[in-house]
Amino acid sequence: MKVSRLLFCTALAGLVSGGAMAQQAAPAPALPDTVSVRGDHPGAKYDRHLFGQFAEHLGTGIYGGIWVGPNSKIPNVRGYRTDVLDALKAIKVPVVRWPGGCFADEYHWREGIGPRNKRPVKVNTNWGGVTEDNAVGTHEFMDYSELLGAEAYVSGNVGSAPPREMAEWVEYMTSPTGSTLAKERAANGRKTPWKLAMFGIGNELWGCGGNMTPEYAADETRRYSTFIKVPEGVQIMKVASGANSEDYNWTEVMMQKAASAFSGIGVHYYTVPGTWEQKGAATGFDEEAWARTLVKTMKMEELLQNHSRIMDKYDPKKRVALLVDEWGTWYDQEPGSHPGFLYQQNSLRDAVVASLNLDIFARHADRVRGANIAQMVNVLQAMLLTDGNRMVKTPTYWVFDLYKGYQDGTVLPVEVSSHWYRNGGHELRAVSSSAVRGTDGVVHVALTNVDPNQAANVSVQLAGISGGTVSGRILTGTTMDAHNTFDAPDTIRPVAFTGATLANGTLSVALPAKSVVMLDIR
Ligand code: AHR
Numbered sequence: 001m002k003v004s005r006l007l008f009c010t011a012l013a014g015l016v017s018g019g020a021m022a023q024q025a026a027p028a029p030a031l032p033d034t035v036s037v038r039g040d041h042p043g044a045k046y047d048r049h050l051f052g053q054f055a056e057h058l059g060t061g062i063y064g065g066i067w068v069g070p071n072s073k074i075p076n077v078r079g080y081r082t083d084v085l086d087a088l089k090a091i092k093v094p095v096v097r098w099p100g101g102c103f104a105d106e107y108h109w110r111e112g113i114g115p116r117n118k119r120p121v122k123v124n125t126n127w128g129g130v131t132e133d134n135a136v137g138t139h140e141f142m143d144y145s146e147l148l149g150a151e152a153y154v155s156g157n158v159g160s161a162p163p164r165e166m167a168e169w170v171e172y173m174t175s176p177t178g179s180t181l182a183k184e185r186a187a188n189g190r191k192t193p194w195k196l197a198m199f200g201i202g203n204e205l206w207g208c209g210g211n212m213t214p215e216y217a218a219d220e221t222r223r224y225s226t227f228i229k230v231p232e233g234v235q236i237m238k239v240a241s242g243a244n245s246e247d248y249n250w251t252e253v254m255m256q257k258a259a260s261a262f263s264g265i266g267v268h269y270y271t272v273p274g275t276w277e278q279k280g281a282a283t284g285f286d287e288e289a290w291a292r293t294l295v296k297t298m299k300m301e302e303l304l305q306n307h308s309r310i311m312d313k314y315d316p317k318k319r320v321a322l323l324v325d326e327w328g329t330w331y332d333q334e335p336g337s338h339p340g341f342l343y344q345q346n347s348l349r350d351a352v353v354a355s356l357n358l359d360i361f362a363r364h365a366d367r368v369r370g371a372n373i374a375q376m377v378n379v380l381q382a383m384l385l386t387d388g389n390r391m392v393k394t395p396t397y398w399v400f401d402l403y404k405g406y407q408d409g410t411v412l413p414v415e416v417s418s419h420w421y422r423n424g425g426h427e428l429r430a431v432s433s434s435a436v437r438g439t440d441g442v443v444h445v446a447l448t449n450v451d452p453n454q455a456a457n458v459s460v461q462l463a464g465i466s467g468g469t470v471s472g473r474i475l476t477g478t479t480m481d482a483h484n485t486f487d488a489p490d491t492i493r494p495v496a497f498t499g500a501t502l503a504n505g506t507l508s509v510a511l512p513a514k515s516v517v518m519l520d521i522r
Contacts, residue, residue, distance in 0.1 A: 032457040032508075033418040037435045037445060040464025041413055046436045048094040048407035049370035050361045051400060052153065054326060056101035057136070058127040058379050059341030065377030065386055066144065067136050074389045080144055083391045084377060087384055088148055091400045092407060095197065097153040097325060097372040098141050102126040102208035104200065105159030109169040112137020113188055126208060128340030138173065142194040151197035153239070153325075153372070158202030158224055159210035167227035170199060174230045198237040198370075200325070201225055201262065205241040206250060214253035217241065221254065225261035239323060242266030243307065245299075251307050255314040263319065264370065267307055268326040270380075271297040271353055282331040282345040283481040287452060288424035290349055290480045293329070294450050295426045297353045300327070304364040311367060321369035324361070328374045328381030328396075329353055342379045347483040348492060348514060350381055351395035351475055355432065355448045355516045358403050362434035365411045385486075392489040395482070398475050402494055402518040405444045409436040412443065412465075421451040431456050431511065443467055443521040445507070452480050452514040460507035460519075467521035470507060472497035476515035494518075 055061055070079040077085060099107050103126055111120045112134040119134035145152040154173070156166040172181045174193045182193070201224050202209045205217040212220065221240050230236045240262040243250035254265060273280035273293040280289055307322055329350055330342070337343040354373070361368055373396070374380045383397040411434070418431035432448040443465050449456045474497035477483075482492045497517050499510040511517060 032459045033416070033431045035417075035431070035433045035445075035447070035458060035460045036415045037443075037460060037462050037465065038413045038415075039437065039443065039462060042437065043411035043413050044366040046362055046365050046406045046409050046411050047369040048092075049323075050358070050365075050368070051091070051093070051404070051407060052095040052097060052325075052370055052372040053088075053093050053150075053376040053383070054097045054101070054372040054374045055376045056379065057099050057103045057107075057124060057132055058101060058375065059338065059343055060386065061375050061377055061379040062136050065384075067140065069135065077147065078143070079140070080147060081386070081391075084384055084386065085147060087391065087393055087397070088376070091383070091397065092404050093148055093150045093376075094407065095151040095153050095370070095372070096145055096148070096376065097155060097200070100126075100155055100203055101326075102203065104155035104203045105157050105209040107157050108161060108165065109138055109172070113139065127342075128338055130338075138169070139188060139190060142173065142190075146194070152194065153198035153200065154196060155200030155203050156224070158205060158220055158241070159208070163224050163227040166224055167229065170196065170228050170230065174234055174236075176231060193231075196230070196236055198239055198264070199228055200239045200241065200266075201228070202241045204244065204268065206244055206247065209241060214250045215257070218254050218257035221258045222261045225258075237264050237321070238262045239264040239266060239325065242268065242323070242325070245269045246303060246306070248306055248310055251310045255311055255320070259314050259320055264321040264323045265311075266323045266325040267303060269300055269303055269324065270326070270328060270330040270374070272330045279330055279332050282334065283347055283483060285349070285481060287480065288426070290452055291421070291423035291426035291428075293349060294352060294356065295428050297329075297356055298360075298428055300324070300357055300360045301363070304360065304368055308364060308367040318367055322364075322367045324368060324371035326374045327357060327371060330380055344380060345483050346382060346385070346394035346396050347481040348395050348475075348477045349480055351399045351492075351516055352448060352450055352514065353381070354396045354399040355403070355446060356450070358399070358406070359432045359434040359446060359448070362406075362411050362436065387486050390486045392484040392486055393493070394484060395475065395477075395492050398492070398494050399516055402473055402475060402516060403444075403446065405438045405442060405518075405520065406436040407439075409438040409444070411436055418456070430454075431458055445519045445521065447509060447511055447517045447519070449511045449513060449515050455513050456511045458509040458511050460509060462505045462507065462521065465505070465521060468502070469522050470500050470502040470519055471522075472500055472517055472519040474499075474512070474515055474517045476512055480514060
């Protein structure tokens with residue numbers, strides 16, 4: 001059964017009266033777009049690690065973002081702010097990467113253990129030249145991961161520390177009682193070892209991690225990896241520092257020379273609407289910038305295809321995971337914010353960037369088994385923004401919330417036939433989609449309409465999916481740069497979506513302009 005225009009408008013009226021946002025009933029194209037969901041051809045697992053986060057010692061990402069200290073007036077649990085902790089728990093953060101980023105290759109873990117008032121104060125040379133008092137160190141980060149119910153992905157220092165330093169850090173975190181390092185850990189308050197799920201062998205070794213050639217980095221990776229040892233029976237994923245965007249030679253050389261030394265390799269790709277010198281504003285942009293940003297983010301598809309193809313040559317059985325361990329939008333910093341803090345607003349455009357990327361990950365889930373959006377709080381494409389004791393959830397946070405049913409589910413391949421959205425010489429398919437059968441059997445179908453002006457009529461054919469009811473949520477806004485502020489924190493948040501009907505194995509969806517919809521079929 002088709003959704004009638006009347007029904008669509010009624011649904012919109014209901015949503016608007018819900019008060020969270022307004023959807024405009026823009027005209028839909030005459031021909032429906034089609035999506036076919038192949039429930040009869042289940043694909044790879046949508047690894048929960050694809051929803052990973054990144055928390056670097058950068059700006060107010062850690063200090064003020066997740067950590068305020070136990071004596072703060074801001075409500076906290078042992079120093080970790082409660083509002084942020086609760087919000088992150090609600091989206092089931094599976095893994096957090098720490099302490100960098102560029103910070104990692106200048107980080108010396110011994111400076112971040114022991115009594116806080118005795119820890120050395122350093123200059124954060126990468127990010128704003130501010131002082132770093134090391135209040136958050138290994139114990140604080142590992143405890144935070146446990147509180148959050150997330151795994152720890154710790155990045156080691158290859159660029160400016162010897163292998164011994166890395167080896168001892170891993171031993172400090174993972175060894176059971178007995179060794180001197182384990183005793184030191186216990187004396188610092190933690191008797192049992194932590195679970196260290198992932199360990200990064202440096203970060204961006206081609207740049208801030210040491211400006212290495214791929215050949216040299218491959219040798220260093222082999223060398224450092226040799227000394228990362230964990231106790232018998234403990235599993236750890238060793239992650240090689242990956243390529244910058246389309247530096248395919250990096251992946252080629254690392255895989256050819258050093259693949260046996262790691263079980264994951266990264267790739268970093270940021271969506272920068274303009275140039276690195278003039279990236280573009282986070283809000284107040286025009287439609288041409290909207291279209292340009294979305295086209296640029298779609299480059300992720302080509303990158304994952306090409307890096308995966310290279311990896312297939314050396315690792316046809318896909319033992320090594322490709323991890324997009326830094327991704328997201330990078331705009332000009334907010335006017336008036338501290339230089340080097342990378343603080344930016346987050347709008348509906350970021351929400352669409354997030355959903356497009358999460359859909360892309362589904363198409364490469366056999367090889368791409370982890371990702372860390374940059375960054376979790378107050379930095380780049382953040383989940384949350386804080387200001388003193390206030391916090392807002394960003395549109396990107398809400399996309400992660402919409403998609404959380406994907407975690408560890410099974411990808412159901414989708415074929416999308418969509419009209420083009422075009423503006424200012426940029427073009428991309430108007431409709432993006434992915435589908436996953438959740439671990440609880442619910443089938444989740446994501447639909448994004450990138451066109452900021454025109455709704456889309458989407459017909460979704462479900463093959464091998466027996467559910468008989470559909471429910472959903474939608475994230476949209478009145479403007480392309482709709483965003484939440486500390487004074488208006490709920491301008492944009494998901495609300496119930498009633499623009500979909502299910503009959504005879506076909507979903508008919510009236511997909512509003514500039515929207516992200518998640519449908520659940522039971
Ligand atoms: O996320 C900000 C920075 O971007 C990271 O520190 C670095 O790895 C990358 O260049």
